[in-house]
Amino acid sequence: MSAITGMLSDMAESLFGRLVLIIGPEAFLAEQHLAELLSDARAEFPMATVTSVDASALTEGQLMEMTGGALLAAESVAVLTAADGLPADLANTLIGIAKDIPPETLLVVVHPAGVKGKGVLDKLRPLAVKVIDCPALKPWEMARFATDRARRLGARLDGEAAQALVDAVGSEARTIAGAVEQLASDSSAPTLTTAHVRRYFAGRAEVSSFAVADDVLSGNHGQAIEKLRWALSTGVAPVLVTSALAGSLRALGKYFDARADRRPEPAIAKDVGVPPWKLKDLSRQARTWSPAAVGAAIKAVAQADADVKGAAVDPEFALERLLNQLHECLESSKVS
Numbered sequence: 001m002s003a004i005t006g007m008l009s010d011m012a013e014s015l016f017g018r019l020v021l022i023i024g025p026e027a028f029l030a031e032q033h034l035a036e037l038l039s040d041a042r043a044e045f046p047m048a049t050v051t052s053v054d055a056s057a058l059t060e061g062q063l064m065e066m067t068g069g070a071l072l073a074a075e076s077v078a079v080l081t082a083a084d085g086l087p088a089d090l091a092n093t094l095i096g097i098a099k100d101i102p103p104e105t106l107l108v109v110v111h112p113a114g115v116k117g118k119g120v121l122d123k124l125r126p127l128a129v130k131v132i133d134c135p136a137l138k139p140w141e142m143a144r145f146a147t148d149r150a151r152r153l154g155a156r157l158d159g160e161a162a163q164a165l166v167d168a169v170g171s172e173a174r175t176i177a178g179a180v181e182q183l184a185s186d187s188s189a190p191t192l193t194t195a196h197v198r199r200y201f202a203g204r205a206e207v208s209s210f211a212v213a214d215d216v217l218s219g220n221h222g223q224a225i226e227k228l229r230w231a232l233s234t235g236v237a238p239v240l241v242t243s244a245l246a247g248s249l250r251a252l253g254k255y256f257d258a259r260a261d262r263r264p265e266p267a268i269a270k271d272v273g274v275p276p277w278k279l280k281d282l283s284r285q286a287r288t289w290s291p292a293a294v295g296a297a298i299k300a301v302a303q304a305d306a307d308v309k310g311a312a313v314d315p316e317f318a319l320e321r322l323l324n325q326l327h328e329c330l331e332s333s334k335v336s
Contacts, residue, residue, distance in 0.1 A: 015041050016075055017103035019127050022110045024134030028173040030110055033132045034079065041077050041106055048075040048106075056085030060093055067097045067105055079108045084117035091120045098127045137173055139247050140273040142166045146176050150192065155184040157192045159275055164197040167210040170240065209236055209244035212323075217248050217285045221327040228319055238308035238315040245326070246301045253294045255282040290333040297329040 020037060022030050041048055051066050058080070066078035080086070086094065094109075101107050111121050125131060137145055143162040150157035157165070157180065169179045183192050183200055212231060215224035228241065251272055258271040269276040289297075304322035308315040 015044060015106045015129075017101050017105065018129040019098045019101060019107045019109065019124065021121075021124060021128045021131045022108065022134060023113050023121070023131060025112050025114070025136045026134045026173060027112075028177065029134040029137075030112075033134065034108065034110060037108060037132075038077060038079075041075075045075040048077055050077045050079065052079035052081060054085065055080050055083045056087070058086065058090060060090055063090060063093060063097070067101065067107055075104045075106075077106045077108065079110065081110045083109050083111040083120070084114060086117055086120060094120065095123050095127075098124055137171075138273065139171050140275070142171045142173070142176060143275055145173060146180050149177050149180040150184055153181060153184040155180075155187075155192055156190065157183070158194075159277055161192050161194045161197050163275060163278070164194045167214075168197060170209070209240040210248075212241055213244040213248040214281075216245060216323060216326050217252065217289070219288055219327075219330055221323070224323055225320065228323060229316075232316050232319070238319055239305070241319055242301055242305040242308055242322070245322075246298065246305065249294055249298050249301060251278075252282055252285055252289060253291065253298065255279070255286060256291045256294070259283075259286070288333060289330060293329040293333040296332070297326050300325045300329065 015037070022033050022037075024030060038050060041050075053062060053066065063080075066076075066080075080094075098107060098109075109124060111117060113121075143159065143166050146162040146165050147157050147159070150162075165179055165183070166176060169175050183196060186200070187196055189196060209231060212224055212227045215221075215227060231241065232238065251274055254272040255268070258268040261268075265276055265279055269279055272279075272282070274282070300322060304318050307318035
């Protein structure tokens with residue numbers, strides 16, 4: 001009985017002769033998981049060859065060659081990326097291959113999720129030995145993502161430092177991961193703090209879209225205008241500014257609703273979608289903004305967002321006009 005169990009265990013541990021799916025829109029996470037998978041495959045068979053093809057450029061001959069096994073039974077890894085672009089006439093071929101993968105071949109299919117190509121994906125799922133999900137990261141998850149990346153590198157990044165880093169470099173997963181790696185490699189401190197982040201990314205933090213949004217909501221109108229102009233001059237995309245403003249205003253609006261229930265702070269933070277320590281900033285902002293002013297400000301941001309995406313001739317002028325409108329919204333809170 002123990003011999004049979006051992007054989008089954010060995011089979012379960014091998015990646016070859018199997019299908020692995022990597023699914024989700026977060027490209028950076030998909031790339032990381034694929035790299036780890038290839039590393040595991042090469043650990044099992046160091047001489048294994050890897051062939052990667054974009055599904056949209058795939059032919060039936062290529063697909064058969066990638067997955068058909070080698071004459072000399074050499075191990076190989078076949079990676080099919082952007083599987084949502086798989087030609088319709090190859091769908092049944094791929095499914096048939098997935099049902100009978102040669103024992104010396106590992107088949108990896110990377111799919112961004114979504115409606116396109118979902119039919120093939122649904123048929124591949126039950127055939128996969130492993131399904132790796134790569135969901136899109138929400139803005140409020142980025143600080144935790146930074147903390148997790150630091151931990152994987154053997155470093156410790158506290159909560160406030162993680163949020164400061166996101167504010168400094170933006171909310172794109174790949175950029176955050178690179179920033180964490182820089183911090184971890186260049187600092188010998190046991191814990192990376194806000195001071196480390198500010199010192200390392202001093203120039204970038206001043207021009208981020210989030211810094212502009214913070215000044216707007218804090219009522220620092222003059223500073224917000226200055227930072228906006230500097231941000232745009234250094235290459236920050238106008239749409240990132242409207243996105244940061246919309247996110248900050250929505251969080252404040254949700255905070256107004258959530259705090260009315262008088263629940264514990266962790267529950268409020270969860271509803272609002274921010275780390276618990278961020279509630280201090282929202283509480284401060286709520287003392288100067290009214291719910292009506294936040295509603296008006298969100299509408300103004302929505303219009304400006306359309307403007308910077310093509311409705312306006314001059315996106316930079318549209319953003320400065322927006323900041324003036326938001327200042328007027330804040331001033332109306334004080335009057336009322």
